Amino acid sequence: MAKIKVLPNKLINQIAAGEVIERPASVLKELVENSIDAGANRVDILIDNGGLTRIEVIDNGSGMDKDDLETAFIRHATSKITREEDLSSLTSLGFRGEALPSIASVSRVTIKSRTKNHSEGHLLVLEGGELIKRQVVGCKIGTSITVENLFYNTPARLKFMGSARAETQRISALFKQLALSHPNISFRYFRDGKEIALTSGSGRLINAITALFDSKTVKHLLALEHCRNDYRVTGFISDPELTQYNRRNQFFFVNNRAIQDANIRHALESAYGRMLAHRSYPLAFLNITIPPADVDVNVHPTKSEVRFARKRDVHALITAAVQQALANSARLVGDEAAAALDYLPGTTETSGLKEPVRQYQVFNHGTVDSPLDRPSSAVNIAGSAEFPAVSYVQKLAADIEYNRSASVDYAREIPLELSQIMLLGQVHSSFIVIQNKRGMAVIDQHAAHERIIIERLRRKTSEQHIQFFAVPLTLSFARLTSDLIKDYLSELNELGIIMEAFGTNNFLVRGIPDFLAGRLSIDELKETISEVFTNENNVSKWHDNLLISLSCKSAVKIHQTLTREEMLMLITDLANTPNWRFCPHGRPIIWEIPFNDLERKFNRV
Ligand code: ADP
Numbered sequence: 176m177a178k179i180k181v182l183p184n185k186l187i188n189q190i191a192a193g194e195v196i197e198r199p200a201s202v203l204k205e206l207v208e209n210s211i212d213a214g215a216n217r218v219d220i221l222i223d224n225g226g227l228t229r230i231e232v233i234d235n236g237s238g239m240d241k242d243d244l245e246t247a248f249i250r251h252a253t254s255k256i257t258r259e260e261d262l263s264s265l266t267s268l269g270f271r272g273e274a275l276p277s278i279a280s281v282s283r284v285t286i287k288s289r290t291k292n293h294s295e296g297h298l299l300v301l302e303g304g305e306l307i308k309r310q311v312v313g314c315k316i317g318t319s320i321t322v323e324n325l326f327y328n329t330p331a332r333l334k335f336m337g338s339a340r341a342e343t344q345r346i347s348a349l350f351k352q353l354a355l356s357h358p359n360i361s362f363r364y365f366r367d368g369k370e371i372a373l374t375s376g377s378g379r380l381i382n383a384i385t386a387l388f389d390s391k392t393v394k395h396l397l398a399l400e401h402c403r404n405d406y407r408v409t410g411f412i413s414d415p416e417l418t419q420y421n422r423r424n425q426f427f428f429v430n431n432r433a434i435q436d437a438n439i440r441h442a443l444e445s446a447y448g449r450m451l452a453h454r455s456y457p458l459a460f461l462n463i464t465i466p467p468a469d470v471d472v473n474v475h476p477t478k479s480e481v482r483f484a485r486k487r488d489v490h491a492l493i494t495a496a497v498q499q500a501l502a503n504s505a506r507l508v509g510d511e512a513a514a515a516l517d518y519l520p521g522t523t524e525t526s527g528l529k530e531p532v533r534q535y536q537v538f539n540h541g542t543v544d545s546p547l548d549r550p551s552s553a554v555n556i557a558g559s560a561e562f563p564a565v566s567y568v569q570k571l572a573a574d575i576e577y578n579r580s581a582s583v584d585y586a587r588e589i590p591l592e593l594s595q596i597m598l599l600g601q602v603h604s605s606f607i608v609i610q611n612k613r614g615m616a617v618i619d620q621h622a623a624h625e626r627i628i629i630e631r632l633r634r635k636t637s638e639q640h641i642q643f644f645a646v647p648l649t650l651s652f653a654r655l656t657s658d659l660i661k662d663y664l665s666e667l668n669e670l671g672i673i674m675e676a677f678g679t680n681n682f683l684v685r686g687i688p689d690f691l692a693g694r695l696s697i698d699e700l701k702e703t704i705s706e707v708f709t710n711e712n713n714v715s716k717w718h719d720n721l722l723i724s725l726s727c728k729s730a731v732k733i734h735q736t737l738t739r740e741e742m743l744m745l746i747t748d749l750a751n752t753p754n755w756r757f758c759p760h761g762r763p764i765i766w767e768i769p770f771n772d773l774e775r776k777f778n779r780v
Pocket residue numbers: 205209210213234236237238239247252253254255268269270271272273274275276317318
């Protein structure tokens with residue numbers, strides 16, 4: 176007697192279910208993917224008891240008519256592909272035609288569906304894969320499907336289920352993944368009757384992220400966008416300040432399909448380099464778009480792993496995108512972080528720079544020749560009537576000499592943004608434009624100078640150079656202000672503002688920090704001091720307020736022409752100043768435009 180028999184359909188489906196349907200979360204994944212494939216823009220998900228009791232998905236997609244509804248439960252029945260060639264140009268999430276028959280074979284399924292061409296819908300109930308009820312019903316356009324008593328007829332599988340809590344956690348994680356992969360769909364998630372989450376369906380990833388994560392997380396995200404030939408990645412990563420102990424919040428989507436991929440993970444994490452502490456992982460939401468023919472989805476029944484035709488290109492794409500986002504980051508933690516980025520145009524595969532940049536050091540301004548080069552104009556900084564006008568260059572030259580000799584900890588590494596620079600010019604006497612190691616950058620001259628000055632003011636008097644006046648200047652203030660100032664005279668001295676009381680409301684100013692001399696009028700000094708000491712309430716902040724106000728008033732202004740030397744000095748100083756990315760008011764100082772961005776702008780990559 177023959178021993179080999181063809182298995183009955185029901186058993187075949189149960190065996191297939193073992194592969195596709197591992198647990199409640201896998202059921203949910205298949206159902207929601209069907210809703211997405213059906214073009215829904217609203218999907219409601221209802222889960223009871225971790226999905227072990229009930230999983231329901233309601234969509235407003237295309238729906239199915241009477242015949243399709245029954246065919247859908249036949250193994251390998253699918254509307255998504257018809258020919259072998261279709262496998263290489265998949266745009267749908269499903270294609271195997273296995274999910275519905277597999278799910279139905281291990282649970283009780285109730286499905287209701289209606290298309291826009293019919294005024295009524297149809298309902299089917301299947302139990303263990305057997306059709307037990309068929310009925311015409313009234314319902315909305317779309318499909319709703321309820322899966323109950325999962326694995327009731329496969330006790331072996333049931334034994335492997337975690338607690339309802341563990342399954343709920345898996346489902347919640349999956350929900351995030353689904354909602355993030357399709358920001359154009361409004362997802363609602365109910366757990367044991369309670370609404371847990373709702374996304375807007377606005378089409379913008381950041382809206383979906385905001386709906387699912389707390390505001391603290393969102394604040395630490397950096398936008399990212401990068402193209403290489405026909406490969407493209409967009410999305411968000413966390414700045415190095417926000418990391419986690421696991422990779423749970425790393426989401427990778429390839430052509431809108433959520434996938435797991437060690438290669439992408441590796442590219443992401445290694446791009447952060449030394450910015451990441453041991454065992455800490457960044458958050459990531461990466462949308463990768465590549466031609467469907469370059470990715471094989473048909474690797475695993477759950478379709479969560481894919482195979483890339485050009486794995487190295489994907490790696491290079493992610494590396495470049497992440498490095499660029501970190502480098503551009505206005506919120507980047509510090510110079511160590513910038514230094515950790517060893518993104519060198521011309522040395523990586525991703526770079527567009529075919530020839531090495533000429534190496535310009537900040538100091539070699541004598542050799543710079545750019546088309547924008549112009550003869551040095553006269554030093555153009557107005558001195559006030561009271562204070563001697565001293566050119567910025569003279570002052571800075573003295574200062575730099577001083578810093579070199581006196582201040583050991585001032586010898587910092589030059590930030591990448593400001594290294595190997597070539598001065599290109601000044602835009603409308605307001606913004607300095609340079610070529611740097613990675614491309615180009617625009618510097619707000621006022622903001623940069625403010626920062627330089629405030630950091631100098633912060634240094635101790637012992638480190639300040641004071642400019643003493645041959646004849647002291649007299650300042651008078653209102654009574655209240657004068658009283659307050661008297662309490663703070665020694666602190667003002669500490670800052671290099673050498674003042675003493677002279678009668679009730681008058682003060683003699685004998686000297687000020689030399690880098691302020693020629694940059695600040697006596698009226699401005701008076702104004703600053705009276706603003707800071709007007710009332711007792713804000714006196715606690717007098718120190719910060721004074722420094723901010725002094726630096727703002729004495730910094731070069733927007734619409735002020737600078738010579739090449741002055742610009743180069745300013746950049747040199749900035750490179751040697753702590754907190755050089757932001758001015759004291761919190762505005763950015765520098766805007767870097769990497770070479771890659773220029774190339775992309777002109778459709779060269
Ligand atoms: P696949 O998704 O791989 O095609 P499934 O077993 O998941 O296989 O679904 C079988 C077919 O049922 C699909 O090809 C589709 O035509 C139809 N279908 C399933 N779910 C829905 C839905 N929510 N809305 C409309 N059609 C659906």
